Amino acid sequence: MTPAMARTLAQIDTPALVLDRTRLERNIARMRERTAALGVALRPHMKTTKSADIARRVAGAGITVSTLREAEYFAAHGHTDIFYAVAIAPQKLERAAALMRGGVRLLLAVDDVAIASLLARRGGELGVSFEALIEIDSGEGRSGIEADDDALLQIAAALAPGARVAGVFTHGGHSYSGRSTDEHAAVAEQERSAVVRAAERLRGADHACEIVSIGSTPSAIHARALPGVSEVRAGVYMLGDLFQAGIGGCAQDDIAVSVLATVIGSHPRREQLVIDAGSLALSKDLSTRALGVRGDAGYGLVADADSGDVIDGLYVHVAYQEHGIVRSRGAPIDYTRFAPGRRLRILPNHACLTSAAYDRYHVVAGDSTVEAEWPRIGGW
Numbered sequence: 001m002t003p004a005m006a007r008t009l010a011q012i013d014t015p016a017l018v019l020d021r022t023r024l025e026r027n028i029a030r031m032r033e034r035t036a037a038l039g040v041a042l043r044p045h046m047k048t049t050k051s052a053d054i055a056r057r058v059a060g061a062g063i064t065v066s067t068l069r070e071a072e073y074f075a076a077h078g079h080t081d082i083f084y085a086v087a088i089a090p091q092k093l094e095r096a097a098a099l100m101r102g103g104v105r106l107l108l109a110v111d112d113v114a115i116a117s118l119l120a121r122r123g124g125e126l127g128v129s130f131e132a133l134i135e136i137d138s139g140e141g142r143s144g145i146e147a148d149d150d151a152l153l154q155i156a157a158a159l160a161p162g163a164r165v166a167g168v169f170t171h172g173g174h175s176y177s178g179r180s181t182d183e184h185a186a187v188a189e190q191e192r193s194a195v196v197r198a199a200e201r202l203r204g205a206d207h208a209c210e211i212v213s214i215g216s217t218p219s220a221i222h223a224r225a226l227p228g229v230s231e232v233r234a235g236v237y238m239l240g241d242l243f244q245a246g247i248g249g250c251a252q253d254d255i256a257v258s259v260l261a262t263v264i265g266s267h268p269r270r271e272q273l274v275i276d277a278g279s280l281a282l283s284k285d286l287s288t289r290a291l292g293v294r295g296d297a298g299y300g301l302v303a304d305a306d307s308g309d310v311i312d313g314l315y316v317h318v319a320y321q322e323h324g325i326v327r328s329r330g331a332p333i334d335y336t337r338f339a340p341g342r343r344l345r346i347l348p349n350h351a352c353l354t355s356a357a358y359d360r361y362h363v364v365a366g367d368s369t370v371e372a373e374w375p376r377i378g379g380w
Contacts, residue, residue, distance in 0.1 A: 109169070282354055
């Protein structure tokens with residue numbers, strides 16, 4: 001952690017990324033209790049937060065990442081059990097091997113026989129034995145193979161003897177289309193049954209299948225039971241966002257991350273304010289539109305800069321590259337309260353995409369006093 005000089009949000013250039021530590025720690029504790037109650041390990045996904053300071057607060061035995069750059073960064077900060085949960089591009093195998101030679105247990109993802117054969121061959125050439133989790137498609141249709149696909153055993157066979165099957169995993173991304181506890185629980189069961197069935201097939205063919213992993217924040221929150229599953233991967237729960245709040249993954253006052261912005265224009269005749277946070281600062285994500293009129297937050301909800309509390313009715317209506325247009329869905333805007341120069345915070349629709357624009361968090365604890373700056377990693 002790099003301590004910041006004692007200052008307030010009013011002294012920080014905008015746009016900037018603000019993290020409420022008290023909300024973060026509450027979210028972390030809640031998920032830890034949830035996975036303990038389910039009887040599974042938590043392998044937190046660090047792709048959202050991308051921060052060693054947060055990883056120290058959340059990590060247990062292992063972590064999940066979505067880029068090799070993240071794996072290298074977290075390894076440099078002492079993490080030695082890392083699952084890189086995206087199928088690896090062949091040219092990155094040398095970097096993966098370097099991490100392994102440095103003492104990291106790096107688990108790779110595979111869903112293709114040719115890549116499995118490459119892992120077996122290149123591992124020997126690079127002086128390592130790659131370990132892989134076979135990706136199972138549990139209904140999302142993004143990547144992975146079905147649990148009953150003949151390719152499952154073919155991939156496992158192709159990994160031997162130069163590499164090893166460490167287990168199976170799935171990501172039930174279609175859980176995000178659910179709008180009720182029952183729908184989320186049903187996807188969690190689809191995930192569970194798919195990976196357990198795949199693991200049983202592998203074990204029946206004399207392949208060790210140590211890890212049986214599912215992963216998404218809605219699945220972790222709403223699963224009713226996870227027999228046969230060894231671990232859960234979830235990530236966005238640490239920060240929360242408006243889409244998660246809209247599908248029951250958190251409350252609005254659990255959202256720990258926001259964008260600090262400044263009012264740079266006031267236009268009563270157009271019934272709008274202009275802020276210095278546009279699409280590059282907020283992202284172009286409009287995921288909350290899928291939640292219907294009541295849930296649609298435009299490009300983000302407007303909150304008070306000091307407390308982080310949502311200001312009723314105000315939202316970002318349009319996001320140009322560097323301009324955000326704020327309008328009200330409720331009472332007319334009181335322009336005397338929002339003169340140019342006033343600071344505001346914007347709660348994001350999608351914490352992962354919004355946070356990706358920044359190289360650090362300005363950390364607060366329920367007010368406007370900045371207690372630290374925590375670096376974030378980017379790149380691939």
